[in-house]
Amino acid sequence: MSNHIQNDQGILLQQLIAGDESGFAGLYDLYNRPIYNFIIKFVHSVPLAEDLTQEVFIKIWENRLYLQGVKSFKAYLYTVARNHTLNSLKVVFRSEAAIGEVINSFIDTRSEVEEDILHKEYLEFLRKTMDSLPERTRQIFKLCREQEKTYDEVAKSLNISRNAVKNHMVQSMKLLSSSIKKEFGISLTLFMIILDGIR
Incomplete structure (x- = not known):
């Protein structure tokens, strides 16, 4: 990402945090399609992916005040998208095994950009947790x-x-489980499935 785009994104993010709808609209235009493409790899359904994408951005708007301390908006956005999608799928599948299959399917089709974001995020979290x-x-x-x-x-x-x-x-395992649930909103089982897939 160029410095110009990063600067523009930074301005839009500050506008969003301040409650300015134009900042939200700018970030939505920038990330709507990438997030949709990310989610559809999980759900394989255009209507569902569209609905979940809209819900993700609603969450971003509703929780905009928490964005002040976020170092990477892009990484945060992908994390929200993944967690919201997995939690929505849990309602449908009702089992860790089924969700695991969905994640494995996603791992097989994700892009290098998504892989890099998730890889760094998970490994850094695991390192910090293990260091404790x-x-x-x-x-x-x-x-x-x-x-x-x-x-x-x-x-x-x-x-x-x-x-x-x-x-x-x-x-x-107790520490990891509670930390993962708090940080990512998913179970230790799902975390390990994803981590194994992105190593």
């Missing part, structure tokens, strides 16, 4: 999750009991 864990808990999580070692293997390598490994994993 005690060192031993973080170490065990990485061994189990990233290196895919069993509890028994980790217990043997660290010379601790299997139950201790399990307790550390329960602690880390």
Whole structure:
């Protein structure tokens, strides 16, 4: 994005935050089609994608005061679009497995721009969350999750009991689950499905 466009977007964003409808209209014109194209990869339905796109921008308008501290409006907008779409689909599918299939379908068709936004957002969030864990808990999580070692293997390598490994994993998963729900409005299961897809 050029500096000129970034400056224009910054002006529009400040207008939006101030309640100026022209700022909202400018950002809507700029992002309406990209967000629609993003959502339709989840829902594969033109009418539904159009409705969800409108609802996303309504949320942006209603929550405009919260935008003051947002570093990247584009990343924020895509996050709102994804979360609103997934939450809407939950009403239809009623299961994590079905939503997982939708996400996998989306992962197969997303663009490099969307991939870059989601990749950076999720990995940065995961890094910060993991950094907040005690060192031993973080170490065990990485061994189990990233290196895919069993509890028994980790217990043997660290010379601790299997139950201790399990307790550390329960602690880390609880923190991740609550943090993800608060930050993104989705479950830990969905987060892991998406994260695995964008790595």
